[in-house]
Amino acid sequence: xxEKLKPVVIGKAKRPRAFGNMQISSLPVYYEAQSNxxxxxxxxxxxxxxxxxxxxxxxxxxxxxxxxxxxNCTLHxxxxxxxxxxVMVLFLPPNTTSLIQPMDQGVIANFKVKYHDMxxxxxxxxxxx
Numbered sequence: 001x002x003e004k005l006k007p008v009v010i011g012k013a014k015r016p017r018a019f020g021n022m023q024i025s026s027l028p029v030y031y032e033a034q035s036n037x038x039x040x041x042x043x044x045x046x047x048x049x050x051x052x053x054x055x056x057x058x059x060x061x062x063x064x065x066x067x068x069x070x071x072n073c074t075l076h077x078x079x080x081x082x083x084x085x086x087v088m089v090l091f092l093p094p095n096t097t098s099l100i101q102p103m104d105q106g107v108i109a110n111f112k113v114k115y116h117d118m119x120x121x122x123x124x125x126x127x128x129x
Contacts, residue, residue, distance in 0.1 A: 003059070005051075005052070005055055006028070006029060006030055006051070006055065007029050007030070007119075008029065008030045008031075008032060008039075008043070008047050008051075009027075009029045009030070009031050009032070009119070010031075010032045010033070010034050010037050010038065010039060010043065011031065011032075011033055011034075011037055012033065012034070012035060012036070012037045013033060014033040018127070019127060020127060022126075022127055026126075027123065027126065028122060028123070028126060029119070029123075030047065030051055032046070032047075039075060040075060041074075041075040041077070044075050044076065048080060048083070049083070052068075052087075053084060053087070056086070056087075063086070064086050065086050065088070066086065066087055066088070067087075067088045067089075067090060068087055068088070068089050068090070069089075069090045069091075069092065070089065070090070070091055070092070071091070071092050072091050072092060072093070072094045076091070078091070
């Protein structure tokens with residue numbers, strides 16, 4: 001059915017100055033730090049095991065069943081499907097992203113601009129309050 005999960009924001013700083021004295025865990029996102037601000041396999045594993053599974057249990061109870069569709073990026077290891085029997089993982093075929101995922105045909109860039117604008121406004125509002 002598709003659900004909106006709490007997003008992961010990856011920044012360069014472990015404790016950005018813009019957050020001030022605020023607890024990072026109180027932000028409306030999962031904040032991770034990485035020197036180049038890119039997704040890594042370590043961040044992905046942490047998200048999957050600590051956040052994704054927890055969110056699914058909170059929303060649907062202990063006996064949830066979900067299908068997670070991912071591209072074939074190398075940081076999405078195939079053995080992830082074996083970690084939890086409640087999660088069925090489907091990988092998109094290689095080199096078909098622009099064909100199968102119409103969102104890759106320019107829509108993602110526009111979405112990201114609007115989403116980041118909205119996200120930063122919410123973060124600033126959250127910090128100000």
